[in-house]
Amino acid sequence: MTEILRRHILGAGVAFAGTVAMPAILRAQTGPIKLGTLTPLTGSGGSYGPSMATTVKKAADEINKAGGVLGRQLLIISEDDQTSPEAGLRAARKLIDIDKVSAIIGTWASAVTTAVVPVCSQSGVFLSTVSGAEPITLLPHQGFLIRTQPTTTLQGTKFGEFALGANAKTVAFVSPQTPFTDSQFAALTKTVTAAGGKTTSLIYDDKKTTLRTEVDQVLRGKPDAIVMGGYTNDTAVLVRDLYRANYRGSLFGFGYSVNKQLVDALPPDVSEGIYTLSPSPAEGSNAYKNVSRLLGVDSPDTYSCQVYDHLNLIAMAMAVGKGDTGTIIKDNVRKVSQGGGERVETAVDGLKLIADGKKVDYDGASGPCDFTDIGDITDAKFRYEQVKGGKITLLKIA
Amino acid sequence: MVDAVLQALVNGVIAGALLAIPALGFSAIFAVLRFPNFAIGALATAGAYIAWVANVTFGLPIVAAIVVAFVSAAILGAALEYGALERLGRGGALMKAIGSLAMAMVIENVVRFFFGNDLRAFDLPLARDLVFGPIRIGPQQITNFIFALAIMVAVWTFLSFSSLGRSMRAVADNADLARLKGINPRLIALVTVAVGSGLCGVGGTLIGLDTSIDPLLGGRVLLSVFAAAVLGGLGSIPGAVAGAFVIGIVEEFTVLALAPAYRLAVGFIVILVVLVIRPSGLLGSKAG
Numbered sequence: 304m305t306e307i308l309r310r311h312i313l314g315a316g317v318a319f320a321g322t323v324a325m326p327a328i329l330r331a332q333t334g335p336i337k338l339g340t341l342t343p344l345t346g347s348g349g350s351y352g353p354s355m356a357t358t359v360k361k362a363a364d365e366i367n368k369a370g371g372v373l374g375r376q377l378l379i380i381s382e383d384d385q386t387s388p389e390a391g392l393r394a395a396r397k398l399i400d401i402d403k404v405s406a407i408i409g410t411w412a413s414a415v416t417t418a419v420v421p422v423c424s425q426s427g428v429f430l431s432t433v434s435g436a437e438p439i440t441l442l443p444h445q446g447f448l449i450r451t452q453p454t455t456t457l458q459g460t461k462f463g464e465f466a467l468g469a470n471a472k473t474v475a476f477v478s479p480q481t482p483f484t485d486s487q488f489a490a491l492t493k494t495v496t497a498a499g500g501k502t503t504s505l506i507y508d509d510k511k512t513t514l515r516t517e518v519d520q521v522l523r524g525k526p527d528a529i530v531m532g533g534y535t536n537d538t539a540v541l542v543r544d545l546y547r548a549n550y551r552g553s554l555f556g557f558g559y560s561v562n563k564q565l566v567d568a569l570p571p572d573v574s575e576g577i578y579t580l581s582p583s584p585a586e587g588s589n590a591y592k593n594v595s596r597l598l599g600v601d602s603p604d605t606y607s608c609q610v611y612d613h614l615n616l617i618a619m620a621m622a623v624g625k626g627d628t629g630t631i632i633k634d635n636v637r638k639v640s641q642g643g644g645e646r647v648e649t650a651v652d653g654l655k656l657i658a659d660g661k662k663v664d665y666d667g668a669s670g671p672c673d674f675t676d677i678g679d680i681t682d683a684k685f686r687y688e689q690v691k692g693g694k695i696t697l698l699k700i701a
Numbered sequence: 702m703v704d705a706v707l708q709a710l711v712n713g714v715i716a717g718a719l720l721a722i723p724a725l726g727f728s729a730i731f732a733v734l735r736f737p738n739f740a741i742g743a744l745a746t747a748g749a750y751i752a753w754v755a756n757v758t759f760g761l762p763i764v765a766a767i768v769v770a771f772v773s774a775a776i777l778g779a780a781l782e783y784g785a786l787e788r789l790g791r792g793g794a795l796m797k798a799i800g801s802l803a804m805a806m807v808i809e810n811v812v813r814f815f816f817g818n819d820l821r822a823f824d825l826p827l828a829r830d831l832v833f834g835p836i837r838i839g840p841q842q843i844t845n846f847i848f849a850l851a852i853m854v855a856v857w858t859f860l861s862f863s864s865l866g867r868s869m870r871a872v873a874d875n876a877d878l879a880r881l882k883g884i885n886p887r888l889i890a891l892v893t894v895a896v897g898s899g900l901c902g903v904g905g906t907l908i909g910l911d912t913s914i915d916p917l918l919g920g921r922v923l924l925s926v927f928a929a930a931v932l933g934g935l936g937s938i939p940g941a942v943a944g945a946f947v948i949g950i951v952e953e954f955t956v957l958a959l960a961p962a963y964r965l966a967v968g969f970i971v972i973l974v975v976l977v978i979r980p981s982g983l984l985g986s987k988a989g
Contacts, residue, residue, distance in 0.1 A: 543912065564820055
């Protein structure tokens with residue numbers, strides 16, 4: 304092969320590659336902005352994931368109808384994390400490597416989020432989560448992570464105060480192994496022992512269909528109150544077995560596990576009196592009403608409210624940063640979530656103001672949505688509820 | 702401590718009796734078809750849901766619902782074998798085992814499609830436990846235990862005294878010899894799969910009666926059932942029952958000695974130990 308011919312072929316090759324690559328670059332700037340939802344459509348979070356994914360999709364439709372972000376449409380790609388870290392990681396890789404999303408919204412179980420954080424931050428993809436485990440925001444995420452769920456340590460403290468308020472002196476913490484079990488038990492113990500009480504803990508296997516022997520173990524410590532740290536399905540098994548074992552003390556559970564589904568699945572006298580604690584969405588706010596309208600339900604769950612806020616924040620952060628990358632979202636999310644500006648409750652309103660060159664401060668369906676440097680929310684309210692006559696009734700929001 | 706041990710023993714016996722029913726089904730299928738059918742967990746789930754529909758939607762009594770679960774799981778299991786798994790047979794036992802895992806996922810997701818992920822409970826009052834000295838036991842557990850024993854006796858009678866049962870054992874023993882005797886091994890295989898699947902459906906229903914029903918119900922006990930069958934000797938019917946009781950009891954005792962989170966390891970350790978020390982299992986002769 305002559306030198307000239309070789310040069311021609313090389314040159315033609317470069318020109319060809321350039322031509323092929325060009326539309327891709329153009330497409331990246333003019334095509335839809337891709338965002339992923341990674342929610343538990345199946346597995347123990349399966350009762351929340353579908354409505355979370357629907358909320359994001361419908362909220363994105365509204366943004367698109369109003370003209371999209373930076374004149375481009377939002378394309379939401381929904382994946383199932385199966386409430387499993389392995390499946391969640393696989394799905395995250397697919398969203399990042401194949402779909403090329405700029406952000407992933409909605410990981411629910413703390414174990415899934417823990418698995419997904421490193422790939423997101425390494426790939427420069429923004430992650431917004433509803434997981435509460437304390438260590439998540441301590442991971443080296445380089446700012447690519449925010450969460451709207453209060454930490455489980457805070458929840459552990461609140462559980463302790465709640466139990467003490469019900470005159471409990473000996474509190475047992477009964478939970479499957481989760482990334483937040485230890486931090487939560489530590490916070491609970493600190494609160495209860497400070498008031499002169501004592502705590503015990505038992506970790507069970509959440510795949511068991513009966514927890515009789517575990518219940519016997521727990522009841523040997525004669526607890527006045529039991530804090531249940533599991534998810535809905537295993538908590539149902541635990542509550543049934545506590546009832547059968549004639550336990551008469553107080554029961555406390557997370558709002559996400561002692562929910563309508565659990566109450567409906569158990570005879571009324573079995574679930575009667577269980578106290579629940581959950582992060583409170585901002586009921587009465589316009590954003591909350593929007594989620595309610597989008598889902599067609601009167602009281603949407605806190606996770607649907609949280610992912611609604613995630614999408615709005617991400618859309619506005621991209622508008623402020625004038626780009627669609629994870630880094631731009633990371634650098635601008637706090638510019639739209641806090642720090643003053645015109646208060647907005649939807650991205651549709653916020654995007655108009657941003658286009659007019661105004662500063663916005665988003666208050667969402669889940670709360671004020673202000674974040675610390677490591678991505679935790681700064682303020683959270685809790686709903687204190689109790690099961691009465693087969694219904695979950697509100698005691699107070701504080 | 703004695704109280705705790707006694708209580709764990711009682712809990713273990715009851716858990717073992719519940720495991721024994723699907724373990725019987727699993728072992729029977731293995732005996733005749735020589736492959737581990739991992740769809741049994743999903744069949745148990747399907748059976749439980751069908752029984753739930755019969756009980757809650759149509760108001761049938763529990764015993765009738767159990768019969769409905771048996772028949773429907775039997776039809777479903779036979780349909781899977783006839784429609785899909787049998788065709789994979791040429792690829793060997795491993796291919797069928799993988800195929801059965803795939804079928805399990807399909808069934809589980811079909812159940813999820815129709816019923817969602819919500820927990821369901823049978824239309825039964827939940828009774829407080831009866832207390833006998835240091836031991837407590839639930840009325841529903843006693844009923845389930847009696848059901849389980851009755852089903853085990855029925856299976857044993859069927860295999861020992863009915864001509865169909867004897868044909869099944871003959872095919873399990875030596876399919877070619879059975880063919881010479883005029884038995885159609887393919888038909889017998891289908892009947893065995895139907896009976897085995899039906900037993901799984903009943904097992905799932907009994908577990909659902911004791912706890913509640915969700916799409917992962919069968920999947921959760923799959924490992925324990927498999928461990929019970931391996932321990933007893935794959936393909937051995939009395940072995941499956943013995944294995945189920947041992948696994949049930951050991952799993953409950955583990956809670957006394959170890960953190961309960963390690964219970965799941967029991968199944969794996971049992972499988973490992975059996976495979977290393979006595980691959981044919983407790984009561985298996987040449988199977989394994």
